[in-house]
Amino acid sequence: MSLPPPDAHFHLRPVQLVDTPVGLDGQAARLAGGMQWFAAYELLAPKLRTTVPLADFPALLERVSSAQADRLQLLHTRITAPRAPIACGNRVLRLDQPLVAGILNCTPDSFSDGGTHGSDPEAIAAAGHRMAEAGAALIDVGGESTRPGAATVWEGDEIARVVPVIERLAASGTPVSIDTRKAAVMEAALAAGAHIVNDVAALLFDPRALEVVARAGCPVVLMHSPDPQSGGHARPGYRNVLTDVFDWLEQRIEAVVAGGVGRANILVDPGIGFGKSLAENLALLNGLAIFHGLGCPILLGASRKRMIGALANEAPADQRLGGSLTLALKGAETGAQLIRVHDVPETVQALRVWRGLRDTALAG
Structure with a gap:
């Protein structure tokens, strides 16, 4: 996967919803503390749209600039954090x-x-x-x-x-x-x-x-x-x-x-x-x-x-x-x-x- 320039602005969309995380350690995450689990992200940037399995997400963070890695990690944290009542x-x-x-x-x-x-x-x-x-x-x-x-x-x-x-x-x-x-x-x-x-x-x-x-x-x-x-x-x-x-x-x-x-x-x-x-x-x-x-x-x-x-x-x-x-x-x-x-x-x-x-x- 080729990546955009180091100043490109990233977005993440959770995709590949799965019925259950059982047997998928490290391969699925809970969506916003709710009842859905997902196994991949769609990575979006100018002139880029690609799917990244969750298992490959840590490797993605190592391939992008430090600012982009911080952005992606922030998005991931927000996506997976439970919502307060x-x-x-x-x-x-x-x-x-x-x-x-x-x-x-x-x-x-x-x-x-x-x-x-x-x-x-x-x-x-x-x-x-x-x-x-x-x-x-x-x-x-x-x-x-x-x-x-x-x-x-x-x-x-x-x-x-x-x-x-x-x-x-x-x-x-x-x-x-x-x-x-x-x-x-x-x-x-x-x-x-x-x-x-x-x-x-x-x-x-x-x-x-x-x-x-x-x-x-x-x-x-x-x-x-x-x-x-x-x-x-x-x-x-x-x-x-x-x-x-x-x-x-x-x-x-x-x-x-x-x-x-x-x-x-x-x-x-x-x-x-x-x-x-x-x-x-x-x-x-x-x-x-x-x-x-x-x-x-x-x-x-x-x-x-x-x-x-x-x-x-x-x-x-x-x-x-x-x-x-x-x-x-x-x-x-x-x-x-x-x-x-x-x-x-x-x-x-x-x-x-x-x-x-x-x-x-x-x-x-």
Whole structure:
């Protein structure tokens, strides 16, 4: 294998998943402390894409420059390190298996289920409780649509939509995340009992957002989009969407850590459907395991998205269950820790069967 110049920037993607590490000492490693094991890396650099068996990884470190060896070792450590559990009040989310986050929209214009639960906080919260009873580990509450072309909601209206719902869910001990880009909404939601901030703008839309999250000391999901300050749906030209999104998230993590947020409190989301073509979304999903190299839990949000309709005879949003389950299982297969979905009972069932398969394989 010929190597690129000593200043080339490397990425590692875990590949060759195996059913069990039994009998593979030194040849397989556990993926992010979860239920998947892998036997090789895909080594990526400009003009280089090659597969390196894990057994040959130590020899690779000796063949590259010291800076490159440090980079590869850091990526390997992050990829194989267990993810710390997330405290949500009296509940703890263990990240050694894929968990479901249920999407609870408090907005009349969501792309998939706008207005389904009406505008009554009691009715919306009841829908969230049903999701939790069906097996959702987390309820993701949002009061503003981020679909292409959606109007920005005034923060006062957004607060009025989400706070009464969050108060009812939190009172029952349900883990809650707030899906918002606005600092004032984050503050109000956290005060109402939300545990996690889920920001599609990666704390870049509102100048105060980073300060709010750092001061609260809460977990935060940083999602990639090409233009987080203006909606997230621009269409840039990616050189390689997989490594470009990785590098953007890596830089954003470092900036957020520098702003006072603990790295253990950061989750990442590659932003499926935000400023990506169908081919780019598919490349991100196929290569999702690369994002374990960031050392943070991965949230995958692909439920009912436009790409499913594009691949399935333009099925409308409420008829994309099969495609959504396929993408949820793809997330589980590649080690994503949180799967954000609309169809909670069906996804929970699919993941329980998937886990049964994994448990049996690991038991030998």
